Amino acid sequence: MKKITIAFLALTLSFYSCKKAESKTETKKEISDLSIYNLPSKWTTQNGKDIELKSLRGNVLVMVMIYTSCKAACPRLVADMRDIESKLDKKYKQNVRLILVSIDPKTDTPERLKSFAIENKMNQDPWLFLRSTEENTREFAAVLAVNYKQISPIDFSHSNIISVFNPEGELIFQQEGLGVNNEKTIQTINQEAAKI
Numbered sequence: 792m793k794k795i796t797i798a799f800l801a802l803t804l805s806f807y808s809c810k811k812a813e814s815k816t817e818t819k820k821e822i823s824d825l826s827i828y829n830l831p832s833k834w835t836t837q838n839g840k841d842i843e844l845k846s847l848r849g850n851v852l853v854m855v856m857i858y859t860s861c862k863a864a865c866p867r868l869v870a871d872m873r874d875i876e877s878k879l880d881k882k883y884k885q886n887v888r889l890i891l892v893s894i895d896p897k898t899d900t901p902e903r904l905k906s907f908a909i910e911n912k913m914n915q916d917p918w919l920f921l922r923s924t925e926e927n928t929r930e931f932a933a934v935l936a937v938n939y940k941q942i943s944p945i946d947f948s949h950s951n952i953i954s955v956f957n958p959e960g961e962l963i964f965q966q967e968g969l970g971v972n973n974e975k976t977i978q979t980i981n982q983e984a985a986k987i
Contacts, residue, residue, distance in 0.1 A: 837907075842921075850958060854892060855868050856931075876917065893921065896928055952966070958986075
């Protein structure tokens, strides 16, 4: 009888600890004040799907702001993003989203973004292209400390910054410049992705 009681007690405790572990994982922690997931802006993907940034929560985000008609810095930024993707740890790559945000929403329609993604072989995971209103784009650029200015009907002057966000949407690293050494960027992304 004693053995049965002990076995029953052990079984009850193991169910209790399983239940407790489940409830911990079900409860998402509150979004911090530093998170981009607080931004209420709506964005449209290259596939014409409307999303909010918080739908990306739980992934490491690697973001850059470009425009598709750019002939100067943007092709280099795209190449830098492709280089980063090629060096990601394959074990954790599914935890990373590589996101290109348009600074020219007038020209960069979802159709244009999709054809740009296809041309550059970036129309599958982990790649995502986003566009929004000019107001939302300006607000987001301010968060990333990206400056841009239209200098002609088809040209923009802009900062060349690749930003890394943790799964809670907090900025944790920025790489500035074109064709720069990206070892620290890769290391930061892989370390964060491994925690997920």
